[in-house]
Amino acid sequence: MEIMLQVNGVKRKVLIETDEMLLETLRNLGFYSVRCGCDTTNCGLCTVWVDGDPMLSCAYPTFRAVGHEITTLEGVAEEAAHLADCLAEEGADQCGYCTTGMMMSAIALSRKYPNATDEEIKAYLNNNLCRCTGYESHMRGIRKFLGGKTL
């Protein structure tokens, strides 16, 4: 089926399989920040925003995206670069596989809850799994990112 999809502010015609998930569509379009981890809605690696809300693209049927604004990490590159610096400075960058999904959640958090407490950060990022760092370094990096934004 052919649909109109708006990704990072740009509208385009896209030919998709009826049962295609957004993850696959976005990768086919070249948005390689969106990656497949568990493919069972558990790991958060495939996180994108739909109308500003973080969602799991592995479970989001593409046909539903019509009329909605999809945002990937490529669409928030400036904030992503700042957050990446914060994470790297705090050592939250071992294998890096979880990082893109983690960043999409963290940037969404920073926009919705710029004064988030540690508990709120943990709750918001609960669906983003990391198997390297133990999350402490992520917490430091995200705190630094949020602090930087509110200064």
Next chain:
Amino acid sequence: MLMFMQVQQPKTVEEAHALMVKQKMAPILAGGCWTRLGNRKWPMVIDLSELGLRYIEEEDTEYRIGAMATQRDVEVYEPFKTFCRGVLPKAVKDILGVQFRSMATMGGSVAAKFGFSDIIPALLALRAEVRLFEAGRMPIEQYLTYGTRDLLLEIIVPKQEVPVAIEALRKSTSDFPYLTGSARLDDQGYSVYIGCRPGKPALATKACQMINENGLGALDEAVTLIQEELSFQSNSHAGAEYRLEMAKNMFKRLVKEVAQWK
């Protein structure tokens, strides 16, 4: 993964219901989060995302939660943060994460009648009702045994500030629960529901009757009745015996929590 050849996106509830009746085998896509965990390829699915059922409205005596309102909508809806001490946000907050809850719908969670549902026990304790296209309003307790393929339109929660408590036990954060429960204390006495045994939540009738007639001093005796009236089974999450023992303790905790509600 979710596989299908064709998708129908009705624009009205009438159209959706007619499709459901005509396409008896077609899965209904609400959030679609659990439907996708199967392996079957479906000829057709019926998608409910364009029916305008994503809303939460406050009336004088009740809240109305549209079937397509997401779990996250319920979690952040301001009046629910204080209603019955935040029981509804509490019921959803451990279901995976924000991303998942932004997709999973309240209607999907209720209509699927999953035994592992965190939400159904809370709605039972709140004496919630559902509104269906064909059957109209019915208590959620009755809906759990209602077998007709009907379209769930909304969940109705009475605005009654009564003592309620919920609990869910998991092996680890974001896992499926292996036992759920809820309790309510009102002028009819205590009602305690135990779910995920692994079946749908059910009222522990005899155990409740025991404490309603004899007071909390009879709690130890009351929990011995649970195994007579509720079935417990084993699956990959927990054994039947383990579930039963945990259910007895959960029953006590829930009753004490609503008893101490001030």
